[in-house]
Amino acid sequence: GEDVEQSLFLSVREGDSSVINCTYTDSSSTYLYWYKQEPGAGLQLLTYIFSNMDMKQDQRLTVLLNKKDKHLSLRIADTQTGDSAIYFCAAPGRGGYQKVTFGIGTKLQVIP
């Protein structure tokens, strides 16, 4: 089935850009998600991108999709301490668009 991989940890200074990377295996995924989880909270859908797009921008967030390499990235411009959270890359699983497969999550630490 679908497998989604991402690094565990990223540390950046406040004001810098953060780039969180993800790879996935199922090239038939029609869209990919980024979720954010703050301590003690649920999974907040940040953004998603359709597979026929290369880039999607939403305020400080930029999602880049390289379908050939099955690589997805989330760039957060001007990272703030409030951006400290775990970020999950996720993709619909094979055999059903309803099932979502998550990566392990990247913990973003923002240093003031």
Next chain:
Amino acid sequence: EPEVTQTPSHQVTQMGQEVILRCVPISNHLYFYWYRQILGQKVEFLVSFYNNEISEKSEIFDDQFSVERPDGSNFTLKIRSTKLEDSAMYFCASSGQGVYEQYFGPGTRLTVT
């Protein structure tokens, strides 16, 4: 803004006991899901539910698990006889007609002792 809610936030139970985790999805949503996250591991899909029946389930969702939509607002996950390895955070999610966006609740932390 509408949101998915879950109760309780934390449930402690003894091995072998039955537990029911409750969720109230977003009111006009049609698709409902349960996921779980064992500490330190990935969020895993358990089951999806549409039109009053299970539409997809994972290998984890064996006959110890069941889901129900007992009324127009609640969506429940029942574990009949809990095991230590069922200890996890359980997330409910719902999505509307477009299906692309799944909205998650805050989770119920289940601790089996």
